[in-house]
Amino acid sequence: MSELNQHSLAALGELADEPVEQTGPMSNFVYVDISSIDRETKKITDPKPLTLSQAPSRAKQILRAGDVLVSMTRPNLNAVALVPEQLDGAIGSTGFHVLRSRWLHPEFLLRLVQSQRFVDEMSGLVQGALYPAVRPKDIAAFTFAFETPAQQTRIVAKLEELLSDLDAGVAELKAAQKKLAQYRQSLLKAAVEGALTAEWRQQHPPTEAGAQLLQRILTERRARWEAKQLAKFQQQGKTPPKDWQKKYPEPVQPDTTNLPELPQGWVWASVEQIASDERYSLSIGPFGSNLKVSDYRDAGVPLVFVRNIRSGNYGGEHTKYVTQEKAVALAAHSVAAGDVLVTKMGEPPGDADVYPDDQPPAVITADCIKIRCWPGLVKPEFLKAVINSHIGKRQIEPMTQGVAQKKVSLGRFISLAVPIPPADEQVLIVQKLIAADREAAEQLAAINLSLKQSTAQRQNILRAAFAGQLVPQDPNDEPASVLLARIRAERAVTPKPRGRKVKERN
Structure with a gap:
């Protein structure tokens, strides 16, 4: 005052x-x-x-x-x-x-x-x-x-001059923000369709094509299932029944309808096919009755929410936790470094991130999906890129259901088709994406800083305007105090x- x-x-x-x-x-x-x-x-x-x-x-x-x-x-x-x-x-x-x-x-x-x-x-x-x-x-x-009205007019004119220049600068910054987002989507498209590594691919024939890689993993998956079944029969003292192998639960095939043609050496696989055969490698967050707000603590095993996946930020002062005992009870929803996390609700659903190496084991909450990839088949960072790209978004959109808020069920999500390049090409794609992300993040941070400074500058200008410091008074004007007294x-x-x-x- x-x-x-x-x-x-x-x-x-x-x-x-x-x-x-x-x-x-x-x-x-x-x-x-x-x-x-x-x-x-x-x-x-x-x-x-x-x-x-x-x-x-x-x-x-x-x-x-x-x-x-x-x-x-x-x-x-x-x-x-x-x-x-x-x-x-x-x-x-x-x-x-x-x-x-x-x-x-x-x-x-x-x-x-x-x-x-x-x-x-x-x-x-x-x-x-x-x-x-x-x-x-x-x-x-x-x-x-x-x-006085005359002074107000002069103040408005000066504000228009100063703030118009500021607005023009802000518009340019926001246009740069938009271009960065468009660049990111263009890069993802090139990465998951093979254009990003097209030249490299011509000079480096794969030692194991994507189809061979997938088939090897599927064969290994089945062999491990059969070994577990035989061990179970032996433990129970039973002779394996006739045709017991036919009970093998084949992972769902990908639906590649209306999806682009893949480069030579790549193959389509479903999310279920690329997931690890570990228990709970594919899961959603616990239902409300299993995890309530009353279970939250200020320390313990951290919880992962949709907001964490969208922002890519984990931990910090706003993190909620559950006790170690509660985390054991929620083991089906546990998260470890390298797991791919996906939002199953939102506008729209389907934002993906990889749980980082520098965070402790955690538990996902409702509205989250966890995918633990089969080692050596697909890199988590590549799967994240696919889900966040047009290929993932195009498939997730028709999967959504619900009136109040769109959501995608795990039963539908496991059929999502994922392009699988050879392993060495995946490594190169991920390296290129990480480098581009780092550069884009630096640019975005600079833009955000400039926007923050613009907001502060706007308030400085307004503060000066209404403190009588922006435009000098005209001595020929009637004093504002006299006019105000007359109005009163x-x-x-x-x-x-x-x-x-x-x-x-x-």
Whole structure:
């Protein structure tokens, strides 16, 4: 508050015009609610044309061009916007506090409610846990250094100049972010279809083609199953029954419909075929009854959530744990270094990561899938690349089911087709992907740092603007304190308009 001019200190409420009409729509209308606002650009980007019969109960406020809308819900997200000319007469949600004042330039007001001081003060006044919000009187009580209309115009012009340059820089940074994401997908496509190593492949004929590698593993898988069965018969003192080998559970074949043709030496395999024959090498997270929030501890065996897989970050201060005894009970859902983890729910499901070597054994939670690969058949990092590529996404999309949230079952996921290159080619592909990822991560970190600095610079500019430090005062202007005193005197003798009460529609 020390930065503010105490002589011209005003509250938003004392400069507001008459209450906003709350009659709601009388015919088909355009509706503006909180979801209509782009929080990044602070603009109304998604107004919704509705019929009168579709009017939500919150569709009450008649908006005028120049109104500034401030979302009262979750003020920390700062969903604010200026009503443009083309939306004059639109209907606004009662979730907005509408700021309208003949004494405040609309753009000046819009920038004021974007300032960090406004966001911080409103965030400190929220009430409610499930639906945190501020009240209209909280917004109306926000104080700031009042400026004359002429000075406001000069401040707005300077802000437009400075912030336009800043916005242009941010747009370039975000375009670079998008290009990096596109590059990553292009690289994955080239890797899993063989284009990334096409030249190398011509000069290095495989000693064991993908088909031979797969067949060798499948043969070994069956032989190990038969050995276990024979050992079981012997332990039980039984003679193996006739045709007992026919009971071997063949892993599901891959469905390669509409998938690209593979390079020579590669072969398609299903997730089930490439998984280890160890017990629980393919599993999903435990059902809610087996792992509850009450089981969480502050130390012990760490839990892995969907958020960990998506971010690639494990451990840290927000990690939840279970006791060693509980981890033993959840052994079917255990995770070790090198396991491939996949999100089975989300928008969309199917993000994959490899559990890192530097993390201790853990337990996956609900909505996660674990794949432990057969050693020597497919490298975990290559499987991760396949699932995250267009080949994986194309197959997972039709597997999803569920109305509220898309999800993929383990029963469907095991049939997902995975291209298998020769072992030495897999090694090279993974090396190239890791190197490219490292370079992209460095670029992304630099971009994120620049975006963070841009956000800080924006707030520095706004802070200077509303502390009277951005634009010099014109000595020919009437002092803001004198104008403010006159406005207060005028309002003191003018009866306060009363809002029109309207009966709710049934």
